[in-house]
Amino acid sequence: MKRAEVLVALGLLVVALVVLSQAIHLGPGWGEDGPRAGFFPFWLAVVLGVSSLWVLVQALRAPGGAGARPFFPVGGRRLVLTVFLPMAGAIALLEVVGFYIASLIYLVIYIRLTGRQGWPLTLAVGVLFPLITFFIFERWFLILLPKGLFGERLLPF
Amino acid sequence: MEALLNLAAGFEIAISPYNLLIAAVGVFLGVIIGVLPGLGGTSGVAILLPLTFTMPPTSAIVFLSCIYWGALFGGAITSILFNIPGEPWSVAVMFDGYPMARGGRAGQALALAFIPGFLAAFIAILLFTFFAPPLAEIALRFGPPETFAILLLAFSTFTGLGRGSPMKTIASAALGFILASVGLDIVTGQPRLTFDVIILLSGFSFITASIGAFGVGEILQSAEERLEFRGAQGKVGLRDLWLTVRQTGRCIGTFITGTVLGFWIGVLPGTGATPASFMAYGLAKQYSRHPEKFGSGAPEGIISTQSAAQSAGIGALLPMVTLGIPGSPTAAVMLGGLYIWGLTPGPALFVEQKDFVWGLIASMYIGNAMGVLLCLFLVPLFAAVLRVPAPILTPLIILLSAIGAYAVKNTTLDVWLLLVFGALGYIFKKLNYPLAPFVVALVLGDMTEEALRQSLIMSGGSLTIFFTRPIAAIGVAIALVLFFLPALAPLARRLLRSARPAAAPGS
Numbered sequence: 001m002k003r004a005e006v007l008v009a010l011g012l013l014v015v016a017l018v019v020l021s022q023a024i025h026l027g028p029g030w031g032e033d034g035p036r037a038g039f040f041p042f043w044l045a046v047v048l049g050v051s052s053l054w055v056l057v058q059a060l061r062a063p064g065g066a067g068a069r070p071f072f073p074v075g076g077r078r079l080v081l082t083v084f085l086p087m088a089g090a091i092a093l094l095e096v097v098g099f100y101i102a103s104l105i106y107l108v109i110y111i112r113l114t115g116r117q118g119w120p121l122t123l124a125v126g127v128l129f130p131l132i133t134f135f136i137f138e139r140w141f142l143i144l145l146p147k148g149l150f151g152e153r154l155l156p157f
Numbered sequence: 158m159e160a161l162l163n164l165a166a167g168f169e170i171a172i173s174p175y176n177l178l179i180a181a182v183g184v185f186l187g188v189i190i191g192v193l194p195g196l197g198g199t200s201g202v203a204i205l206l207p208l209t210f211t212m213p214p215t216s217a218i219v220f221l222s223c224i225y226w227g228a229l230f231g232g233a234i235t236s237i238l239f240n241i242p243g244e245p246w247s248v249a250v251m252f253d254g255y256p257m258a259r260g261g262r263a264g265q266a267l268a269l270a271f272i273p274g275f276l277a278a279f280i281a282i283l284l285f286t287f288f289a290p291p292l293a294e295i296a297l298r299f300g301p302p303e304t305f306a307i308l309l310l311a312f313s314t315f316t317g318l319g320r321g322s323p324m325k326t327i328a329s330a331a332l333g334f335i336l337a338s339v340g341l342d343i344v345t346g347q348p349r350l351t352f353d354v355i356i357l358l359s360g361f362s363f364i365t366a367s368i369g370a371f372g373v374g375e376i377l378q379s380a381e382e383r384l385e386f387r388g389a390q391g392k393v394g395l396r397d398l399w400l401t402v403r404q405t406g407r408c409i410g411t412f413i414t415g416t417v418l419g420f421w422i423g424v425l426p427g428t429g430a431t432p433a434s435f436m437a438y439g440l441a442k443q444y445s446r447h448p449e450k451f452g453s454g455a456p457e458g459i460i461s462t463q464s465a466a467q468s469a470g471i472g473a474l475l476p477m478v479t480l481g482i483p484g485s486p487t488a489a490v491m492l493g494g495l496y497i498w499g500l501t502p503g504p505a506l507f508v509e510q511k512d513f514v515w516g517l518i519a520s521m522y523i524g525n526a527m528g529v530l531l532c533l534f535l536v537p538l539f540a541a542v543l544r545v546p547a548p549i550l551t552p553l554i555i556l557l558s559a560i561g562a563y564a565v566k567n568t569t570l571d572v573w574l575l576l577v578f579g580a581l582g583y584i585f586k587k588l589n590y591p592l593a594p595f596v597v598a599l600v601l602g603d604m605t606e607e608a609l610r611q612s613l614i615m616s617g618g619s620l621t622i623f624f625t626r627p628i629a630a631i632g633v634a635i636a637l638v639l640f641f642l643p644a645l646a647p648l649a650r651r652l653l654r655s656a657r658p659a660a661a662p663g664s
Contacts, residue, residue: 004588012332033614034613040334041338041349041350044338045331048331051328052328072381076381080380083380084377086552087579090559094572107552110551111549111552114548125553133556137560143211144567145563146563146567146569
């Protein structure tokens with residue numbers, strides 16, 4: 001937990017410094033007719049910098065070691081990653097084959113492998129979800145979902 | 158009187174078949190969102206927001222607000238039957254609701270949540286109906302300094318009344334503001350913080366950020382918790398209704414306190430139903446004649462929390478329509494929706510968009526009535542949603558989130574950002590950085606900056622403008638006190654203690 005606290009505070013501090021340098025570049029002060037573009041970001045960066053520095057110092061002073069609560073509960077890291085990584089994979093797939101095919105593949109793999117559900121249920125969800133979303137979004141609400149590089153050719157309708 | 162005429166006109170809009178259908182669908186989806194523990198009301202509203210893009214604004218706000226009402230009801234079902242909070246605001250309902258349900262009185266526990274909850278919402282809507290127009294009239298005279306003072310007040314309530322570390326609250330808000338300022342400068346049109354990446358010129362969308370931070374973050378968090386649903390069966394019978402009405406009559410004081418406190422907490426910017434329910438529970442216990450019964454199935458415990466939560470939900474929309482400031486994180490997402498539908502939130506709505514405002518108010522009455530009826534009759538159906546295995550729900554929610562993020566600007570970049578914000582939300586939650594200030598800052602960033610810069614232009618760069626105008630001065634003064642409250646409170650306590658050294662001998 002302590003290491004995570006320190007890392008996040010450091011990350012926020014870096015963001016603050018980057019924004020600070022950009023704001024100074026844009027002009028943090030008074031222009032011809034009012035505050036310049038960098039004015040608001042400059043002070044935000046100052047506020048973020050001070051508060052993250054405070055959190056950082058607090059985190060460093062806090063007692064760490066073996067007794068502290070870990071960031072992940074036992075086995076938690078694996079459980080979180082089994083949600084996070086397939087999601088990233090599905091988005092990558094979406095770029096290639098489009099939303100509908102990607103969601104079919106993602107659902108079938110995820111429900112079958114991590115959920116260990118039977119094939120009939122897996123396939124039912126995997127096929128029905130893209131179909132229902134197609135009619136709701138594409139037809140009813142006229143929201144066109146991403147087709148990816150090849151989706152248009154794979155689903156020509 | 159004028160309010161009643163406007164309300165009648167509002168009802169004409171709200172009971173059009175299309176809007177009634179929209180309201181019913183919204184409440185139904187809202188209850189399901191409320192029941193599901195991994196999906197909060199804020200993320201639910203954010204995920205479904207893109208569905209409203211093609212609706213007329215009035216139907217759109219009816220849809221979103223009805224989701225909110227449904228979620229306020231639905232959270233209690235999971236809490237009472239399964240001892241797992243369906244929503245953060247129904248944690249306190251669990252304390253007495255679950256013991257009561259386990260003792261074989263599940264139906265009564267549910268009725269004690271729904272009926273007083275509905276009555277509280279009804280009273281809150283009445284307050285809303287008659288308070289909103291005069292407040293909007295005052296707010297119409299606000300200039301940039303007053304607007305900035307109110308916004309400052311909104312953010313100070315996060316540090317002053319929030320439960321987490323004040324420095325983490327400030328960092329979270331500052332990060333939200335910084336992301337909001339990415340893109341073209343609102344005054345000079347210069348690109349800012351874009352690092353020459355063209356796609357960043359249009360800035361970050363609050364929808365992507367809130368779906369990611371709240372929705373995906375919640376899913377990641379519930380993934381590691383491995384929830385198991387083993388709980389009581391519940392059905393509300395006629396006898397339960399009758400007992401509830403009598404019980405509520407006996408605890409009328411608790412009920413009124415919860416309702417009024419909830420409404421007030423809801424109106425306060427940034428604090429929604431969650432703190433309201435906890436505070437009402439604490440108050441009810443403190444002033445109860447038999448506080449020892451709390452935690453083992455006391456009816457007051459359920460009545461106070463649920464009435465406070467539902468009345469806070471209504472109250473949260475009051476500053477949104479009258480001042481353009483959200484009263485809760487969920488209201489912040491709706492407020493962002495207003496911009497997307499082409500409306501400017503704030504007092505001018507009462508003049509320029511009468512149909513919108515009064516249609517919304519009328520739909521509050523309808524939506525809450527639908528909510529209580531649906532919940533009373535369909536509890537077994539909603540509880541069955543929890544039997545859907547998590548490995549099926551999780552990918553479905555993720556895909557719906559992806560649609561929501563994509564639909565904002567039709568770019569897949571937003572879907573990738575969902576991952577980034579999801580990780581951010583997950584990490585922030587684990588380390589107790591509050592997420593509400595982050596999202597509210599992202600929604601209100603442009604408005605805050607504009608108010609500040611215009612004020613400074615008016616005064617020629619002097620900060621005294623915030624102290625020489627009465628309303629602005631009061632706002633800024635209260636805001637400063639709230640900002641420094643976390644620092645001042647321990648100091649004051651220490652001073653008091655040293656003044657009375659004999660008060661605590663030996664400790």
